[in-house]
Amino acid sequence: MEFDPAFLSRLQFAFVISFHIIFPAFTIGLAAWLATIEGARLFTGRHIYQRLFDFRLKVFALSFGMGVVSGIVMAFQFGTNWSVMAARTGSIQGPLLGYEGFTAFMLEATLFGVMLRGRARVPPWFYFLSCCMVSVGTMMSSFWILANNSWMQVPVGHAIVDGRIVPADWWTIILGRVMMVRWPRMLLAAFLTTGMCIIATGARYSLRGKDSAEARVMLRWGLGLVATIIPVQLFFGHLTGEYVLRDQPAKFAAIEARWTTQQPATEVLLAIPDESAGRNLLAIEIPHLGSLIASGTWDAREIGALWRRSDVWLLGSCLDRRPIFETGRIAAFPGSLEACWRSSRSPSLAHSGSARVFPPTCLIAFGD
Amino acid sequence: MIFPLVGLLAIRGVFVGVRQRRDTWPFFMSALFFISAFAMLAVLFWPFMIPYAITISAAAAPEASLSFLFWGAGLFVLPVICIYTGVVYWLFRGKLGKGLISTSGSRLG
Numbered sequence: 129m130e131f132d133p134a135f136l137s138r139l140q141f142a143f144v145i146s147f148h149i150i151f152p153a154f155t156i157g158l159a160a161w162l163a164t165i166e167g168a169r170l171f172t173g174r175h176i177y178q179r180l181f182d183f184r185l186k187v188f189a190l191s192f193g194m195g196v197v198s199g200i201v202m203a204f205q206f207g208t209n210w211s212v213m214a215a216r217t218g219s220i221q222g223p224l225l226g227y228e229g230f231t232a233f234m235l236e237a238t239l240f241g242v243m244l245r246g247r248a249r250v251p252p253w254f255y256f257l258s259c260c261m262v263s264v265g266t267m268m269s270s271f272w273i274l275a276n277n278s279w280m281q282v283p284v285g286h287a288i289v290d291g292r293i294v295p296a297d298w299w300t301i302i303l304g305r306v307m308m309v310r311w312p313r314m315l316l317a318a319f320l321t322t323g324m325c326i327i328a329t330g331a332r333y334s335l336r337g338k339d340s341a342e343a344r345v346m347l348r349w350g351l352g353l354v355a356t357i358i359p360v361q362l363f364f365g366h367l368t369g370e371y372v373l374r375d376q377p378a379k380f381a382a383i384e385a386r387w388t389t390q391q392p393a394t395e396v397l398l399a400i401p402d403e404s405a406g407r408n409l410l411a412i413e414i415p416h417l418g419s420l421i422a423s424g425t426w427d428a429r430e431i432g433a434l435w436r437r438s439d440v441w442l443l444g445s446c447l448d449r450r451p452i453f454e455t456g457r458i459a460a461f462p463g464s465l466e467a468c469w470r471s472s473r474s475p476s477l478a479h480s481g482s483a484r485v486f487p488p489t490c491l492i493a494f495g496d
Numbered sequence: 497m498i499f500p501l502v503g504l505l506a507i508r509g510v511f512v513g514v515r516q517r518r519d520t521w522p523f524f525m526s527a528l529f530f531i532s533a534f535a536m537l538a539v540l541f542w543p544f545m546i547p548y549a550i551t552i553s554a555a556a557a558p559e560a561s562l563s564f565l566f567w568g569a570g571l572f573v574l575p576v577i578c579i580y581t582g583v584v585y586w587l588f589r590g591k592l593g594k595g596l597i598s599t600s601g602s603r604l605g
Contacts, residue, residue, distance in 0.1 A: 219561045230569040234577045238584050249587055295560040 137209035144202045151195030156270060156315070157322020158188045159236075159263040162243075164349075166259045170252055180342055189244060192236075220286060220295050221276055224302070228272035236265030270314050278307040282375050306375070309367045316361040319353065326350040373422055381433040384418060385411070393418030393430035499539060503532035519591070 162184055169177035203225070207214045214221065242250060242258040250258070279285075285300030286293050295301055330346030333339050373380045381387075385396040387406050395417035399408040419428040506529035513521025541547055545555040556562065 219557045222557055223561045223565045226565050227569055227573075230573045230577065235580070238577075238581050242584055242587065246584075246587060289558075292558070294558040295564065298560075298564050 141202075141205050141209045144198060144205055148195065148198035148202050151191050151198065152266070152270070153318050153321045154325065155188060155191045155195055156263075156266040156318035157320075157325075158184060158191065159259075159266045160319065161322055161326060162188060163256070163259040163263040166256050170256050176341055176345060180345060183342070185244070189240075192240065196237075217280075217293050219293060220279060220301060223295075224272055224276040224279070228269055228276075232265045232269035232272065236262050236269070239265070267315065270318070271311055274311040274314055275302045275304075275307055278304050278310050281310075282306045282371070306371045309364060309371055313361065313364045313368055316357050316364060320357055320361060323350050323354040323357065327354065369421070377431045378433060380422070381431055384422075384430070386418065386430060386432045388432040389429060390418065390432065391429035392416045392427045393422065395421060499532045499536040503529050503536065506532060 162181060165177050165181045165184075168174075169181060206221070206225075239258040239261045242255065243262055246258065247255055279301055282305055284304045285295065285297045287296040288294075326346050327350035330343045330350060333343035334347060369380075372383070384393075385399040385401055385408055386393060387401075387408065392415065394413040394415045396408065397412045397414065399411040401407075402409045416426055418430055419425060422428065422430050506525045509525035509528070510522050512518075513525060543551050543553075545552045
């Protein structure tokens with residue numbers, strides 16, 4: 129591994145985006161949660177919703193602020209770390225990110241001020257509207273950034289004029305072939321993340337026996353949302369895999385840790401890849417499942433990562449992802465095991481049932 | 497020449513506003529100062545975007561990008577932004593009274 133500018137750029141950008149995504153993934157869902165709770169308070173008038181709202185507002189404010197700060201650094205790194213890409217594709221990325229600033233950032237920032245400090249100054253319907261607009265702003269932000277990223281994954285709707293990339297058809301660029309798969313996936317992922325967090329909070333207060341009424345609301349609403357979203361997310365996850373297989377076969381092969389073309393293809397659950405030898409040193413595999421997952425038939429032929437022998441750099445960059453991918457799956461285990469253990473220690477609690485259900489679903493969400 | 501003059505007058509306006517206890521003057525004079533500073537910068541840079549190296553027309557994005565941003569964001573979204581920003585500023589107008597400094601009643605506060 130050489131420390132050349134390309135690698136250092138990637139390292140720095142990877143750190144920033146890893147840190148940044150924690151916050152929007154959380155605040156998109158949390159903004160929607162706060163808007164929902166405020167709506168519940170407005171329409172039922174019960175004080176419990178006021179307490180739930182106030183509990184989360186400061187958390188939301190902090191996460192929102194951290195997301196903005198890390199996002200600004202990230203946006204600058206589009207230009208500093210990826211300057212050639214920015215210069216070449218700026219005519220398309222620029223307007224997309226510009227629309228994100230215009231339609232999303234301004235809206236959320238301005239009305240978030242009302243949310244934080246304006247409860248005494250505005251009528252309740254306006255306060256509720258502000259909460260809704262902040263939530264809409266976060267979702268519009270995800271829309272535009274996913275439009276940008278989807279165009280980067282599968283570029284459509286542009287033309288090459290005099291060696292420059294110029295936009296040809298904006299509708300195609302924004303609502304590209306894979307946009308309507310990737311954007312719902314991101315939105316649902318954000319809702320899932322926040323839903324899990326709310327369930328966890330509710331479960332913890334429930335297990336402690338403190339503030340059990342609020343905890344019950346959190347548990348019930350969170351579980352309802354998550355139970356609805358997970359099947360939908362599994363569906364969109366499948367669609368995502370489909371487009372990666374079709375449009376980015378080398379990446380798909382790297383994700384599957386499949387070096388050589390196989391028929392029928394095995395599904396590798398865990399592997400230690402050996403880049404120089406071009407094979408897996410140790411692998412836990414399930415035969416035929418790879419073909420089933422990728423193409424839906426028992427015996428389909430699946431392309432391996434060594435398919436394009438000349439593209440050695442592409443191979444290396446794809447395989448860097450593998451350890452990260454696996455550790456993400458493994459990391460989910462300890463947390464959910466702990467939650468299982470704690471909930472089983474207090475079986476007399478009325479809500480231990482729901483607290484026990486949470487960890488396995490948490491596993492599914494993390495493995496997603 | 498006019499913008500530096502306006503900027504200097506704006507700074508003086510801030511001090512006058514404070515001395516004469518005209519409460520809205522510092523805010524508007526500061527805003528005026530920043531506007532005149534940026535206008536001065538634009539005038540000084542003209543016709544360059546990056547001084548003495550790249551002109552504005554050379555730095556500009558292709559027409560398709562510019563028109564996309566202008567017709568959508570520039571013509572429709574920007575007025576909406578101005579409206580709701582103005583509304584929120586107006587909502588938070590006036591002096592802070594004692595009762596308004598409390599937080600929104602959070603349990604953690």
